[in-house]
């Protein structure tokens with residue numbers, strides 16, 4: 187039976203949501219994000235395990251562990267989006283469907299933010315919708331899982 191659990195991953199600096207560049211990222215906190223994803227997932231009968239780390243290896247370990255008991259991954263890799271081959275490799279290695287989220291509209295920001303190592307392997311990409319984008323991404327991922 188498919189596990190009814192999602193892994194929610196937030197990468198470097200996302201612990202500072204709410205106070206970090208509020209003009210770009212808004213004032214909602216990481217706790218708000220986790221709560222909104224849990225609420226949305228719970229309504230569809232899914233549990234959520236949330237991890238945030240400023241350390242790439244911690245994120246990679248959490249992604250590896252998801253293989254044991256998660257059906258999919260919702261991830262905002264933060265700046266690692268634009269740099270991390272190892273994060274991409276971890277996502278490919280566990281072979282779970284991925285929803286990539288960005289609070290800001292990365293496509294309309296600096297050029298270096300316009301390349302993602304995750305987007306082409308993601309089932310869902312949501313960017314520029316503020317923290318509300320996390321719940322939308324989780325829902326789209328669940329819908330994908332339910333169809334599969």
Ligand SMILES: O=C1C[C@@](O)(C(=O)O)C[C@@H](O)[C@@H]1O
Nearest residue numbers: 199262264265288289290299
């Ligand atoms: O840390 C972040 C946050 C971000 O992923 C976003 O949610 O908009 C966008 C990234 O470019 C940035 O490095």
